[in-house]
Amino acid sequence: MLYTELLQLWNQAVQAVDKRDWEGALSKLNQITEPTSRTLFVTASAYLALGQLEPAVKALDQVIAKDERLAVGFFQRAGVHTLNGRLEEALSDCIWAQKYMRDNSVIDYRQLGLRYKLYSWQVLYNAAVVHCRLGLWEKAGSILEKASKEKGGRAGTVEVALESLSRKEILDPLLVPEGEVFRPRKQDIEQLQQRDFLGKAKVISSMIPNDDFGGFEPLRMQKPGYYEPKGDPSQDSCYMRLRSPYMAHGPEELSVPGGSIVFVFSNANAEGLVTVIYDGQVRRGTLGVDNDQCFLIL
Structure with missing residues (x-):
């Protein structure tokens, strides 16, 4: 399909996401015959918002197949696997996400159209969540201790989780916030609109005195x-x-x-x-x- 058609459908899907119209977003996304990793991430987010975990995982599988080094894709799939009870797969995805963080404490995805920063402590947090659900409380605690030393805006999240672990309470995984999806570039969308490149003719320098004619x-x-x-x-x-x-x-x-x-x-x-x-x-x-x-x- 033409890239302009993909952009139009992608943009319409994002507009539906902003309205929390998940079904409408999926309707537009399903018309894209050649999806990209970013449009597939939007698809996964819409299914996740609808509580449909299996389709969300399948969409994230395609996201990672398209971009096998996308750390946020592994991070998101780890969270969904955890919710779905697939703890070994979730732990594996945490390891892959940590690997593709490439020793960075944070990756800012705004340049790719996702208004989200993925921190290394968040990846560790989800790994701790998997271990606590496996009943490995001490291992979960040690991972959270390591996460507490990582840089980034934790806002007490790790500290609260450590208190919950001390009471042996099951933790919930972290996910990219609902509604935060990859968006097409604003410049690309503006170029889709019809534009008058010629404009209205103006007389800049006429050979005729007192000329105010503006046509050809x-x-x-x-x-x-x-x-x-x-x-x-x-x-x-x-x-x-x-x-x-x-x-x-x-x-x-x-x-x-x-x-x-x-x-x-x-x-x-x-x-x-x-x-x-x-x-x-x-x-x-x-x-x-x-x-x-x-x-x-x-």
Whole structure:
């Protein structure tokens, strides 16, 4: 399937997750014919929120198959295995998650679209949970002691768990919070929306004085006198094209590229002199004729 189609369905699924519409999210996700590890993680999260542990595990199996070094995938599957009573599988996943932490105390997944930080103490915590459920209380306690020395925002979680272990109370595993899923990049979603790359045409520099037309030249309304600035009725005016480029020799002259069109006023009272307008500038010059073709001598 096209990547744009995947993005659309993924984004719609995430919007459904934000509304806690888990069935709606799954409906969109199931339309993705070539899921990625991140879209499959969303699928697993939706099944988990619905309390459907087996489908959640199967989705997490695919997440890890797609990205075998995704520590948070092993961490999440360890928690689901624990809830499902598969303690050996859960412990194995804790070990894999710890391995792919790569000696880091924390991995921040925000760059991948998941607003979640996975701490090494959380992985150890889930390993302790497995051991306490296996009845290995001392081992669970020693793992939690190690977790208490790890860096990260534990907010007393490990300390409370140690107290619970002293009373031989079964602990619940930690999971990525409900609703926290991998999201497509905002920039990618914005590019899916229809955009007007041309925009409305604007006149930046017109060859026609007092021009405020904003369309394409062939579409301009054509009617006599439409372009011509208002002036003295005794003046004749017209457009002329400069045969060759002219470089100004002083502030009283104009520099005009060859082939450019200028607007010319001629005054009967000033023989041979004309007023020339080009690019918003006004200068005086003389008018010549060559082979019955008008041209300007500035």
